[in-house]
Structures are given as C-alpha cells and as structure tokens.
Amino acid sequence: GALPGWHTVEHLVETAHETFAHVRDGEVADYIPALAEADPDLFGVCVVEVDGSVHSAGDVEHRFSVQSISKAFVFALACQEVGHERVLETIGVNNTGLSFSSVMAIELNGGHPMNPMVNVGAIATTALAPGADQDARWGFVRDGLSRFAGRELELDEGVLASETEGNQRNQSLALLLESYGRMPVDALEAVDTYTRQCSLLVDARDLAVMGATLAGGGVNPLTGARVVDAQIARDTLSVMATAGMYEHSGEWLFEVGAPAKSGVSGGIVTIAPGKGGLGTFSPPLDSAGNSVRGRRVAAYLADALGLDLFASA
Numbered sequence: 001g002a003l004p005g006w007h008t009v010e011h012l013v014e015t016a017h018e019t020f021a022h023v024r025d026g027e028v029a030d031y032i033p034a035l036a037e038a039d040p041d042l043f044g045v046c047v048v049e050v051d052g053s054v055h056s057a058g059d060v061e062h063r064f065s066v067q068s069i070s071k072a073f074v075f076a077l078a079c080q081e082v083g084h085e086r087v088l089e090t091i092g093v094n095n096t097g098l099s100f101s102s103v104m105a106i107e108l109n110g111g112h113p114m115n116p117m118v119n120v121g122a123i124a125t126t127a128l129a130p131g132a133d134q135d136a137r138w139g140f141v142r143d144g145l146s147r148f149a150g151r152e153l154e155l156d157e158g159v160l161a162s163e164t165e166g167n168q169r170n171q172s173l174a175l176l177l178e179s180y181g182r183m184p185v186d187a188l189e190a191v192d193t194y195t196r197q198c199s200l201l202v203d204a205r206d207l208a209v210m211g212a213t214l215a216g217g218g219v220n221p222l223t224g225a226r227v228v229d230a231q232i233a234r235d236t237l238s239v240m241a242t243a244g245m246y247e248h249s250g251e252w253l254f255e256v257g258a259p260a261k262s263g264v265s266g267g268i269v270t271i272a273p274g275k276g277g278l279g280t281f282s283p284p285l286d287s288a289g290n291s292v293r294g295r296r297v298a299a300y301l302a303d304a305l306g307l308d309l310f311a312s313a
C-alpha cells in the first residue's frame with residue numbers, strides 16, 4: 001500500500017514538526033569545528049512520496065553538510081559498480097556494536113571494516129569508486145550522490161577544510177585497514193574523497209528525495225532517472241537497517257521499524273520501501289551521533305504514516 005491521502009500526510013508532517021520543536025535534548029557535534037557553529041533550533045521535516053509528492057514543514061531548505069548520510073548512497077553506487085558479492089566480502093554487513101570511528105571494531109574483527117556505515121567501512125566503500133585518477137573517482141561519487149538528490153550538489157569548502165584539518169582519526173582507521181591489505185586504493189586518497197563526500201551540502205528536502213529514490217527501487221521520483229537497480233536499492237536498505245544508526249541501530253529498528261541513516265550534522269533519512277522517504281534536520285545529537293528530534297519525528301511518523309516494516313496493520 002501507499003501512504004495515507006495527500007492531505008493526511010501534509011497534516012501529519014506539520015504536526016510532527018510542531019510536536020517535537022520543543023524538544024531540547026542532545027548536543028550539537030563539536031569534534032568538527034565547523035559543525036559546532038550550527039544553530040540548535042533549526043528544524044526541518046520533509047516527506048517525499050515515490051510518486052513525487054512533497055510535504056514540508058520548518059527549515060527544509062536550510063543547507064548542511066550531508067556527512068555520514070552519504071555513506072548509504074555511496075554504498076549503493078559502489079554496489080551497482082562492483083556487485084553484491086564483492087561488497088559483502090570486502091566491506092561486510094554486520095553491526096560493529098561500537099562507535100562509528102572505533103579502532104577496536106577493526107581489531108576485534110581481524111582487520112575487517114565490518115560494514116559500510118561506520119567510517120572505516122565507508123572509506124573502503126568510497127575506495128571502490130571507478131576512475132583512472134582521484135579526480136575521476138571523486139567525480140563518480142559526487143555525480144552519483146547528485147543523481148540521488150536530483151540536483152547538482154555543491155561542496156562546503158569551509159566544512160571540508162575544517163574536517164580535513166582534524167582528520168587524523170579517519171586517516172588512522174584507513175591506514176590500519178591498509179595495513180591488513182584491505183584498502184583498494186591509497187588510504188589517504190580514500191579518506192580525502194570520503195571527506196569531500198561528507199562535505200556536500202544538502203537540505204532536509206534533498207534527503208527525503210534521496211530516500212524516496214531508494215524507496216522507489218532506485219528511480220528518482222522528481223527526475224524520473226534510474227540511479228541504481230532495484231536489487232541494489234534493496235541491498236542498501238538492508239545494511240541501513242543493520243548499521244545505519246550505529247550502535248543504536250537495534251533501538252532504532254525497535255522504535256521506528258524502518259531503515260535509516262544519520263549524519264553528525266543532524267540529518268536523518270528514513271525509508272519506507274515502496275512508499276517514500278523522510279528527511280529530517282535538527283543538529284542536537286544523542287550519544288551515538290543521531291539527531292534527537294529526528295528520532296522522535298521518525299518514531300511518530302512511522303506509526304502515523306505506516307512506515308514500520310514490522311507492523312501488521
């Protein structure tokens with residue numbers, strides 16, 4: 001089935017925004033200096049249906065760096081390129097149970113990245129991008145993410161510079177993986193391309209469109225273009241369900257019941273297969289790095305709009 005009627009969805013999106021605007025829990029990420037400046041009151045909620053209907057409330061056009069939400073979509077692009085089997089073997093699809101930049105997760109698993117949603121797995125996934133040189137590989141990533149959004153995404157140079165300057169941990173993770181012989185290209189190049197992809201600017205509406213593209217089997221509902229195959233969209237959603245919200249992925253599935261991906265700038269994309277995508281933006285985060293208001297909105301709308309995969313009615 002589809003979502004409820006147009007007016008009902010419109011009303012529920014507005015109600016969700018109104019209801020959770022007062023929530024004051026969580027902390028804005030500060031380990032990337034450029035992100036610490038975010039206004040904690042910014043709040044946008046957007047649902048895009050697979051038929052292209054758009055429902056917005058609040059700051060849905062405020063742009064922020066996509067951060068880790070890019071991981072899910074670059075995973076889809078890489079899967080499309082190298083296939084399900086190779087990704088399963090080189091990246092993995094199990095939850096680490098540890099934070100997104102954990103060194104222990106790599107060590108405890110024999111030098112394996114575990115999944116594409118934690119930093120080291122995302123860096124290794126970005127490293128699978130085809131192309132003769134870094135420019136071409138970065139072009140593949142940027143163009144692919146832009147096709148998911150249905151518009152050309154721009155880089156936030158300020159965020160890129162800020163994050164590049166403090167990138168020692170991601171570099172360490174990538175070098176550690178390289179030491180195990182599991183980094184497809186030069187580790188530091190892969191980190192640089194990954195950091196660029198994290199610095200692309202999106203808004204809550206873009207996230208909803210990107211989510212709706214996965215919900216619609218890989219076809220962007222606004223442009224009508226096929227971005228990835230339906231089977232790849234399906235693979236991507238399964239990994240998002242397992243690890244998209246890091247060590248809180250189990251709680252998320254219990255409360256929301258739909259695959260999702262968060263980023264430390266405060267965005268979350270949630271997908272209801274066959275129905276649509278939900279994009280939220282609110283910078284204050286919980287201890288795993290997931291937007292607090294975003295989580296509340298997703299739980300509310302999952303119930304009200306019927307986004308929960310596990311609900312029988």
Ligand code: GLN
Nearest residue numbers: 067068100198263264289
């Ligand atoms: N670019 C950030 C990092 O590598 C992304 C983290 C995130 O959004 N969880 O740390």
